[in-house]
Amino acid sequence: MLQLAVALSGLLLPPTVELVYGNKQVLIKMRTFFENGTIYHGRYAAAFETCTNMVINDGLIEYLGNDAGRRIPHLSNGERVQKVDLKGRSVFPAFIDAHMHLLQFGASLVKVGLDDCRNLDEIRDTISKAAKRNPDGQRILCRGWRQPSTNRKALASMIDDIDPRPIFIDADDLHSEWCSSSALREMGITRDSPDPVDGVIHRDKDGNPTGLISEGAVFSMVWPHLIGKMSKADKMGCFGEAIKEYHASGYTSVIEMAMDQGSWDLIEDMHKRGQLGLRVAAHWIILPTGDSAGALDQVQKAIDTHTIYNLQNSPDFRIAGIKMILDGVVDSCTAALSEPYLVPPHRVGDMNWDEDIVREVAAKANAAGLQIALHAIGDAAVHLAINTLEELGASGQRHRIEHLELTRPEDAKRLGKLGITASVQPVHSDPSILGAWPELVGRERCDWAFAHRDFQEHGAQLAIGTDSPTAPHLPFPNLYVANTRLSARDPHYHSRINQRQPLDMHQVFGAATWGAAYSCFADKELGSLDIGKKADFILVDGLSHDFDAKSLLQAQISETWMNGQQVYSS
Numbered sequence: 061m062l063q064l065a066v067a068l069s070g071l072l073l074p075p076t077v078e079l080v081y082g083n084k085q086v087l088i089k090m091r092t093f094f095e096n097g098t099i100y101h102g103r104y105a106a107a108f109e110t111c112t113n114m115v116i117n118d119g120l121i122e123y124l125g126n127d128a129g130r131r132i133p134h135l136s137n138g139e140r141v142q143k144v145d146l147k148g149r150s151v152f153p154a155f156i157d158a159h160m161h162l163l164q165f166g167a168s169l170v171k172v173g174l175d176d177c178r179n180l181d182e183i184r185d186t187i188s189k190a191a192k193r194n195p196d197g198q199r200i201l202c203r204g205w206r207q208p209s210t211n212r213k214a215l216a217s218m219i220d221d222i223d224p225r226p227i228f229i230d231a232d233d234l235h236s237e238w239c240s241s242s243a244l245r246e247m248g249i250t251r252d253s254p255d256p257v258d259g260v261i262h263r264d265k266d267g268n269p270t271g272l273i274s275e276g277a278v279f280s281m282v283w284p285h286l287i288g289k290m291s292k293a294d295k296m297g298c299f300g301e302a303i304k305e306y307h308a309s310g311y312t313s314v315i316e317m318a319m320d321q322g323s324w325d326l327i328e329d330m331h332k333r334g335q336l337g338l339r340v341a342a343h344w345i346i347l348p349t350g351d352s353a354g355a356l357d358q359v360q361k362a363i364d365t366h367t368i369y370n371l372q373n374s375p376d377f378r379i380a381g382i383k384m385i386l387d388g389v390v391d392s393c394t395a396a397l398s399e400p401y402l403v404p405p406h407r408v409g410d411m412n413w414d415e416d417i418v419r420e421v422a423a424k425a426n427a428a429g430l431q432i433a434l435h436a437i438g439d440a441a442v443h444l445a446i447n448t449l450e451e452l453g454a455s456g457q458r459h460r461i462e463h464l465e466l467t468r469p470e471d472a473k474r475l476g477k478l479g480i481t482a483s484v485q486p487v488h489s490d491p492s493i494l495g496a497w498p499e500l501v502g503r504e505r506c507d508w509a510f511a512h513r514d515f516q517e518h519g520a521q522l523a524i525g526t527d528s529p530t531a532p533h534l535p536f537p538n539l540y541v542a543n544t545r546l547s548a549r550d551p552h553y554h555s556r557i558n559q560r561q562p563l564d565m566h567q568v569f570g571a572a573t574w575g576a577a578y579s580c581f582a583d584k585e586l587g588s589l590d591i592g593k594k595a596d597f598i599l600v601d602g603l604s605h606d607f608d609a610k611s612l613l614q615a616q617i618s619e620t621w622m623n624g625q626q627v628y629s630s
């Protein structure tokens with residue numbers, strides 16, 4: 061006897077029809093036919109072409125057009141077809157976050173958010189209320205502190221009386237940590253603790269730590285400490301929450317920008333158990349050790365892991381390359397500039413790395429076929445990053461520079477020629493968070509900040525990401541800032557950081573999908589809706605068909621599909 065049952069089997073498998081002959085099970089792939097939609101192919105250069113029908117077969121796009129019934133005769137016999145009436149809704153390729161931090165993002169979902177606090181009183185009040193709501197927690201973890209809100213002051217004594225438990229406050233850019241005295245004690249940081257090579261434990265005139273930890277000291281002291289305090293179950297929970305939140309926000313793929321062994325072990329475990337549910341291409345973080353041997357050892361670790369997990373043998377879970385953080389951020393005056401900051405002590409901001417070691421690390425990674433991602437925010441760091449990649453020659457490896465916040469006009473022109481991807485996070489250029497910039501770097505340098513359009517016009521491939529959790533991970537506000545250079549955080553904030561022309565709407569959608577896919581060599585399978593590509597797409601409500609920028613702030617993800625399977629529905 062024949063039993064017929066539609067089984068929406070494992071999370072990422074395509075829908076199947078389960079036929080049982082006697083006691084023998086046979087699974088037959090099933091088509092899904094989407095009709096009555098406005099389906100945007102999302103091909104990068106072709107603006108916004110649409111069609112109304114899409115057919116998915118075995119997780120891949122089998123047909124796109126307006127006449128699926130006639131073109132695919134099998135659709136008419138009906139028995140192996142699941143029909144979805146899109147009712148006029150818009151369909152786009154799923155987003156790919158070209159730069160993010162998966163574990164930190166998951167952990168941030170449970171931290172106390174200080175994003176909206178404008179001054180110390182509001183910060184104290186928010187922490188104190190959160191502490192009372194959670195009397196059993198062992199420490200109080202906060203995120204989203206914007207340094208200008210406390211005039212860049214961060215003393216333990218400003219928060220010590222709120223609660224005796226250790227208080228850890230992440231700056232919104234993650235490059236500084238504001239700690240209470242009990243937090244410093246818990247980490248064992250005292251006047252005798254030396255500064256790491258690329259970071260600072262800020263101290264008073266007697267050498268005692270004041271509570272502010274910055275740059276490499278955050279990555280080598282605070283992060284490992286806090287991650288060490290999390291159980292394996294906590295961390296798995298963080299990854300799980302991060303994945304759920306990314307699906308809900310319309311992403312099916314991410315490029316993780318600071319992978320380390322601890323996170324890799326956990327995520328590999330999830331991958332092996334089939335629980336990952338997100339395509340991950342990771343860049344292994346190389347931390348300065350003060351010598352080239354220590355850095356090259358870390359590159360070797362990335363190479364070894366890449367041998368097992370690479371584009372060819374594991375396209376959805378792999379090591380794409382390495383990442384080096386060349387400098388810091390403008391707000392804490394740690395981005396490396398070629399001319400000094402305009403505020404005391406009028407320094408230029410140090411490079412985190414010795415230039416020779418950067419070259420050695422890049423050469424080793426390049427020779428092993430890894431992609432190189434260089435974090436460079438200040439113009440001196442950007443210049444070093446471009447020179448380093450230029451010296452490697454035309455490798456075709458799609459090396460990339462992350463952030464590019466202050467790029468001199470002559471350097472902006474070099475990226476395209478050298479095949480360097482401009483990996484940008486428009487959400488960092490939201491003018492409402494850049495109020496301190498004119499005072500820190502002056503008007504002239506603000507004029508060439510965030511020159512995304514210049515990169516694009518001079519032939520660089522753009523990849524848009526969010527750098528979450530240093531900034532909100534949501535795609536549409538990010539695209540709004542990219543297209544308007546106005547604030548998505550504060551719609552009443554009307555000034556811009558400069559008058560540079562923004563990216564066109566089709567460019568911002570393209571850079572957040574196809575461009576991000578291209579940046580990690582996934583463009584043959586993902587990033588646009590084309591026949592033969594993987595069926596990763598989103599259904600969107602609230603976006604006006606003429607792509608009025610304001611409607612980006614109202615747009616909602618109503619469904620996310622991956623491999624032809626729905627992974628999120630609102």
Ligand SMILES: [Zn+2]
Nearest residue numbers: 159160317527
């Ligand atoms: Zn980042």
